[in-house]
Amino acid sequence: MFRNGARPDHATGPAAEALRLVKVTKSYGTADSAVTALDGVTLGLAQGTFTAVMGPSGSGKSTLLQCAAGLDRPDSGIVRVDGTELTGGGEAELTKFRRGRIGFVFQQYNLLETLTVAQNTVLPLKLAGRRVDRRRAREILTAVGLGDRLGHRPDQLSGGQRQRVAIARALVTEPRVIFADEPTGALDTRSAREVLTLLQQAVRVHGRTVVMVTHDPVAASYADSVLFLADGRLAGRLDAPTADAVAERLAHLGDSVTAGV
Ligand SMILES: Nc1ncnc2c1ncn2[C@@H]1O[C@H](COP(=O)(O)OP(=O)(O)OP(=O)(O)O)[C@@H](O)[C@H]1O
Numbered sequence: 001m002f003r004n005g006a007r008p009d010h011a012t013g014p015a016a017e018a019l020r021l022v023k024v025t026k027s028y029g030t031a032d033s034a035v036t037a038l039d040g041v042t043l044g045l046a047q048g049t050f051t052a053v054m055g056p057s058g059s060g061k062s063t064l065l066q067c068a069a070g071l072d073r074p075d076s077g078i079v080r081v082d083g084t085e086l087t088g089g090g091e092a093e094l095t096k097f098r099r100g101r102i103g104f105v106f107q108q109y110n111l112l113e114t115l116t117v118a119q120n121t122v123l124p125l126k127l128a129g130r131r132v133d134r135r136r137a138r139e140i141l142t143a144v145g146l147g148d149r150l151g152h153r154p155d156q157l158s159g160g161q162r163q164r165v166a167i168a169r170a171l172v173t174e175p176r177v178i179f180a181d182e183p184t185g186a187l188d189t190r191s192a193r194e195v196l197t198l199l200q201q202a203v204r205v206h207g208r209t210v211v212m213v214t215h216d217p218v219a220a221s222y223a224d225s226v227l228f229l230a231d232g233r234l235a236g237r238l239d240a241p242t243a244d245a246v247a248e249r250l251a252h253l254g255d256s257v258t259a260g261v
């Protein structure tokens with residue numbers, strides 16, 4: 001059942017949880033060719049935190065994000081976002097919840113090429129049936145440094161600018177949780193830094209919760225903590241990460257697959 005925790009006890013106070021996964025599993029394919037992408041992942045993230053997710057290619061990072069964001073369904077286990085259980089509900093309810101409370105940023109931007117920057121940015125409001133406030137679009141695009149590009153189309157923008165539009169689009173509904181899957185993967189160092197700073201500000205200034213997959217230890221160092229995945233399982237956690245400490249941990253990830261979370 002899709003339980004809407006109108007006043008969940010844990011949604012108040014400083015340690016309120018933005019995301020909770022309990023024994024989440026996900027496999028792809030059928031019997032003889034089945035791949036276990038997530039193998040019983042349990043974790044909790046407090047509101048107002050910035051978490052990076054790292055691990056080898058194929059370790060389940062994107063699957064974890066897709067399941068946590070309600071873009072995909074786990075085979076078993078529970079996913080709770082902002083006190084509301086996503087798992088087990090109907091498709092329409094899930095879509096509605098996702099549009100209202102979750103933002104998603106993809107590596108390849110996923111902007112609609114036929115829409116302007118402003119139109120792309122307010123699209124989630126339209127889809128959610130909410131009032132489309134032009135001033136809000138201008139405000140939020142100004143905040144990401146694109147206040148003078150409202151009428152441009154995505155193909156008139158650089159990769160870094162496109163990703164900033166995608167971030168504006170993810171922020172426009174004022175979601176509780178923003179998921180970003182390798183948001184800096186296609187960007188040069190400077191554009192990556194701008195994007196990471198925007199995500200960090202969403203957390204520090206606006207109290208949002210950000211969960212970001214990355215392969216880059218420097219990108220991970222912008223987060224408050226790093227979760228490591230290996231073979232679909234949690235394989236450790238690092239708080240207050242420095243790029244060097246992250247790189248060191250990544251190098252030894254295969255040594256022990258005991259979850260330290
Ligand atoms: N749609 C799918 N169909 C079949 N197998 C899939 C599908 N999506 C993912 N997988 C498999 O699940 C496992 C986890 O994939 P996932 O995309 O979550 O890894 P990842 O950690 O994000 O990797 P990368 O760093 O390369 O993006 C992999 O073995 C992958 O091949």
Ligand SMILES: [Mg+2]
Binds near residue numbers: 062063
């Ligand atoms: Mg991936």
